[in-house]
Amino acid sequence: MTLRQKTDPKGVETVAVGFDVLATELSGRFSAGVESPWSDTDFGSLALRVFEYQFEHNPTYRRYSERRGATPKTVRAWRDVPVVPTGAFKHLDLVAGDARTVEAVFHTSGTNLRGGAPGRHLIPRLSLYRASLLPPFKAHLLPDTDSLRFISLIPSPDELPRSSLSHMVSAAAQVFASEVHWVVDGSGVLDLELLTAAIHDSISEDEAVLLLGTAFAFVHALDQDALGSLPAGSRIMETGGFKGRSREVSKVELYATLSSETSVTVAHIVNEYGMTELQSQLYTPVMSEQAHDGSAHVLPPWMRVRALDPSTLEELEEGAEGLLAFFDLANAGSVCHVLTEDVGSVRHGRVHLAGRVVGAEPRGCARAMDDLMAASDASL
Amino acid sequence: MSHIFDAWALPPGVTLPHRPSLSFESGSTQVRYLDADPDWLARVLDALGDSRSRLVDRRAGDLCVTLGAVGARLLDPGDTLRMKALEYLPADAGLSAEMATVVLDGMARDWAEDGLRELLDAEFTDVACLDGFVERQGRISMAMGPGLCFQIIAGSVPGVGVSALIRSLLVKSPTLLKPGRGDSVLPVLFASALHEADPELAAALAVVYWPGGSEALENVALLGADVVVAYGGDETVAALRGRTPVTTRFVAYHHRVSVAVVGVEALGRPHAEASAASLAKAVAIFDQRGCVSPRVVYVEEGGTVSPRAFASLLAQSLAGLGRDLPSGGLDRAEASALHQVRGTAELVAASESGVDIHHGGDAPWTVIFDRGPMDLAPSVGRTVQVVPLTDLEQLPDLLARMGTHLQTVGTAGLGDREQVLASRLGRAGVSRVVPFSEVPFPPPWWHHDGGNPLGDLVRWVDLGSE
Numbered sequence: 001m002t003l004r005q006k007t008d009p010k011g012v013e014t015v016a017v018g019f020d021v022l023a024t025e026l027s028g029r030f031s032a033g034v035e036s037p038w039s040d041t042d043f044g045s046l047a048l049r050v051f052e053y054q055f056e057h058n059p060t061y062r063r064y065s066e067r068r069g070a071t072p073k074t075v076r077a078w079r080d081v082p083v084v085p086t087g088a089f090k091h092l093d094l095v096a097g098d099a100r101t102v103e104a105v106f107h108t109s110g111t112n113l114r115g116g117a118p119g120r121h122l123i124p125r126l127s128l129y130r131a132s133l134l135p136p137f138k139a140h141l142l143p144d145t146d147s148l149r150f151i152s153l154i155p156s157p158d159e160l161p162r163s164s165l166s167h168m169v170s171a172a173a174q175v176f177a178s179e180v181h182w183v184v185d186g187s188g189v190l191d192l193e194l195l196t197a198a199i200h201d202s203i204s205e206d207e208a209v210l211l212l213g214t215a216f217a218f219v220h221a222l223d224q225d226a227l228g229s230l231p232a233g234s235r236i237m238e239t240g241g242f243k244g245r246s247r248e249v250s251k252v253e254l255y256a257t258l259s260s261e262t263s264v265t266v267a268h269i270v271n272e273y274g275m276t277e278l279q280s281q282l283y284t285p286v287m288s289e290q291a292h293d294g295s296a297h298v299l300p301p302w303m304r305v306r307a308l309d310p311s312t313l314e315e316l317e318e319g320a321e322g323l324l325a326f327f328d329l330a331n332a333g334s335v336c337h338v339l340t341e342d343v344g345s346v347r348h349g350r351v352h353l354a355g356r357v358v359g360a361e362p363r364g365c366a367r368a369m370d371d372l373m374a375a376s377d378a379s380l
Numbered sequence: 381m382s383h384i385f386d387a388w389a390l391p392p393g394v395t396l397p398h399r400p401s402l403s404f405e406s407g408s409t410q411v412r413y414l415d416a417d418p419d420w421l422a423r424v425l426d427a428l429g430d431s432r433s434r435l436v437d438r439r440a441g442d443l444c445v446t447l448g449a450v451g452a453r454l455l456d457p458g459d460t461l462r463m464k465a466l467e468y469l470p471a472d473a474g475l476s477a478e479m480a481t482v483v484l485d486g487m488a489r490d491w492a493e494d495g496l497r498e499l500l501d502a503e504f505t506d507v508a509c510l511d512g513f514v515e516r517q518g519r520i521s522m523a524m525g526p527g528l529c530f531q532i533i534a535g536s537v538p539g540v541g542v543s544a545l546i547r548s549l550l551v552k553s554p555t556l557l558k559p560g561r562g563d564s565v566l567p568v569l570f571a572s573a574l575h576e577a578d579p580e581l582a583a584a585l586a587v588v589y590w591p592g593g594s595e596a597l598e599n600v601a602l603l604g605a606d607v608v609v610a611y612g613g614d615e616t617v618a619a620l621r622g623r624t625p626v627t628t629r630f631v632a633y634h635h636r637v638s639v640a641v642v643g644v645e646a647l648g649r650p651h652a653e654a655s656a657a658s659l660a661k662a663v664a665i666f667d668q669r670g671c672v673s674p675r676v677v678y679v680e681e682g683g684t685v686s687p688r689a690f691a692s693l694l695a696q697s698l699a700g701l702g703r704d705l706p707s708g709g710l711d712r713a714e715a716s717a718l719h720q721v722r723g724t725a726e727l728v729a730a731s732e733s734g735v736d737i738h739h740g741g742d743a744p745w746t747v748i749f750d751r752g753p754m755d756l757a758p759s760v761g762r763t764v765q766v767v768p769l770t771d772l773e774q775l776p777d778l779l780a781r782m783g784t785h786l787q788t789v790g791t792a793g794l795g796d797r798e799q800v801l802a803s804r805l806g807r808a809g810v811s812r813v814v815p816f817s818e819v820p821f822p823p824p825w826w827h828h829d830g831g832n833p834l835g836d837l838v839r840w841v842d843l844g845s846e
Contacts, residue, residue, distance in 0.1 A: 063730035085723035092727055310715040312742075323716055339723065341716050 019097050027131035034139045038301040047078035050332045057096040078327050083339045086277045089119030094334045106164035108276040121276050124333035130171050132280045132330035136300045137172045140270055140283035150180040151198045153213030159186030164276045169212055192226050199228050208233030214240040229263040236264050239272040273297050277338050279330035296350040302329040307346045321345045321354055383409045385468050387564035389571030389587040391427040409471035413589045418596045424586050425604040428554035431584040435552045440510035447546055448493025450573045455488045461573050472565040473538040476706040486821035487539030495824035502825035503834040513843050523838040525551030526606035534612025536562030537670050542570045551837050554584040564589050607837055631836050636671035636787035646793025647683025655792040660697030662790055662819040667707050668762045672788045672819055678769045687768035691749040695738035702743035717760040776804040783809030790819040
């Protein structure tokens with residue numbers, strides 16, 4: 001398996017048309033917003049149609065499903081659609097349709113358990129991606145306004161063209177930003193002058209700011225004393241953890257420090273949870289619902305989540321902790337049902353994240369071969 | 381009923397630390413550890429240091445007899461020590477009861493007197509060199525064990541800790557053993573039996589667990605020891621090495637990886653079935669957690685049984701062993717990793733890439749047949765990858781990129797190519813080339829990771845005559 005296995009294109013033209021019809025319909029539904037929940041029947045029937053499309057147009061996924069006895073004829077509920085582990089994105093282009101006509105390719109950073117080649121997610125239509133991105137972004141980060149000044153500690157897509165996170169900020173900025181300041185370069189270096197000037201301008205023009213960054217970037221900025229008080233109405237979107245980074249800070253501590261440095265209240269610090277393998281994002285509803293503890297993440301209505309028993313992959317009862325599996329209709333162009341390595345519980349359709357299943361002392365003295373291969377051949 | 385196992389052994393005169401013990405549940409057994417603090421650990425080191433003057437006056441041959449007698453108790457089915465070990469080992473090490481028995485038998489064989497004598501004889505031409513100066517070919521020298529040996533076992537392959545403590549006691553070194561989590565029962569039982577048999581020798585041994593990475597505790601031991609022996613992952617060992625004084629000898633048993641190779645001579649009928657069965661056992665023992673456990677099997681093409689068919693045979697054997705020698709349970713992270721590995725391999729297999737996957741469902745064995753390099757290589761459960769090889773001659777070059785981490789190559793069917801291939805594998809970094817049946821349990825005298833298990837601990841003193 002030296003080469004990424006390409007999914008066979010099948011009837012290129014028909015496929016493209018078929019997907020465009022589906023993508024247009026889904027985009028229309030997504031654009032109606034996130035305020036009204038989708039009924040299980042509504043979600044379920046769309047899910048089965050999307051599975052049928054993916055089954056038909058992704059031969060790899062079709063054979064995988066058939067070997068599990070799952071076909072559009074036998075599958076009666078979205079729960080029974082075969083689940084794909086996030087690790088598979090490292091090895092396969094899981095696109096339904098022609099891999100050559102995709103509009104974007106997003107690479108994973110550290111979402112896979114082990115090192116080695118990054119995973120990648122082929123995005124057939126960016127219009128569908130944007131349709132799934134914008135309504136939840138608006139609902140959770142701009143529930144009270146249509147426009148803000150963006151200051152991004154996430155590098156721009158010009159710097160990191162393959163980062164889904166960079167693309168996300170850029171796509172949101174095109175719609176919601178009066179202006180956007182990219183203050184971190186592609187290698188993660190913070191431009192202090194740019195940041196100071198951006199904060200200074202926002203204050204002198206008294207325009208509220210949306211400050212976006214990863215937890216790690218915020219810790220770095222705080223270490224350099226680079227943040228300052230932001231205008232009233234400002235807010236912060238924090239995403240990601242410290243996966244394998246040198247310094248760990250608890251989320252509570254980070255938010256408290258961020259709040260005191262920027263004058264943005266903790267009630268205006270929203271956590272975004274997403275991964276390259278899923279097109280949709282989840283948010284803590286601290287602004288959208290004035291939720292106090294911020295411990296739950298809200299899914300858009302076109303997404304479902306289950307916590308699964310780590311051994312059997314059976315669905316766990318409400319509130320029990322297990323491996324999280326998502327069904328994301330925005331993934332219509334690839335695979336919708338994705339098994340992650342993240343642990344959490346599900347209550348009332350919302351996710352309570354508990355972390356990632358790594359970190360335990362490994363048992364035994366033998367190291368994974370792929371770790372070694374990755375270490376000795378990092379250029380692959 | 382819940383059992384409590386106190387996982388520590390202390391030299392006489394050392395009281396327990398004031399802070400309460402910590403405990404970890406393991407099935408029906410609660411394993412309790414001491415909540416050690418640096419000052420208390422320093423007192424343990426002082427007590428160990430005090431034992432040295434009596435230890436150095438003992439004869440190495442006598443120590444071998446005493447230690448070997450305790451080792452033999454762990455092999456004697458009627459002995460309470462063995463019964464206790466088998467009672468606690470499954471929960472401590474996360475192994476099935478059947479596997480615990482196989483592992484204890486395999487490991488303890490090296491701890492009985494005959495094994496220890498073999499080790500001493502292999503390491504020192506004349507064992508008397510540990511007791512005084514001996515003359516050999518006109519040279520007069522004596523081998524001295526360190527004043528204090530700190531053995532830190534980060535992994536959790538059961539038995540490694542006992543092998544380690546025996547080695548340093550054999551060279552008359554007071555020993556502080558920090559066992560790996562999951563390998564504390566055997567060293568503690570060994571220490572308690574040693575105390576019954578020979579309190580003076582037992583006074584030179586302390587077994588204390590603390591959670592890995594507790595720098596304040598580790599630093600006390602690293603600064604107090606004359607020789608540090610560290611087992612574990614590369615990162616752990618590197619961190620320990622970095623904090624060890626330059627004047628302290630540091631023996632590193634870092635990450636290791638082992639593979640297997642099957643030549644055409646073992647791929648006829650019915651040899652292939654026997655080779656697969658023997659290999660399956662090497663994979664299954666330690667539930668694939670040992671540094672000796674083969675993770676990738678290179679199978680030569682051109683035999684009666686093809687590499688792909690050999691993968692099926694191996695799967696059948698692993699399925700059988702899943703019943704006779706069941707696997708221990710997987711924790712949440714391991715279970716998750718296994719789903720990722722299997723699901724990914726199944727998808728890759730479905731992409732008509734020529735990949736095959738066999739697995740045991742609830743039984744965590746998995747065989748992946750894959751032509752390419754090991755980017756699917758699993759690291760969880762009894763999981764093994766089978767890779768076809770057009771010519772065995774390619775193997776040393778294939779393995780060379782992992783050279784610094786290579787350990788054992790298990791072999792079958794190499795015929796008269798064995799010696800030439802073994803020397804080329806050795807140059808690639810391999811330190812052990814043995815038949816499948818010998819893979820899991822090296823002999824007592826083995827050159828552990830290419831070194832000298834006792835020789836690496838001692839310091840030689842040369843004496844010139846006037």
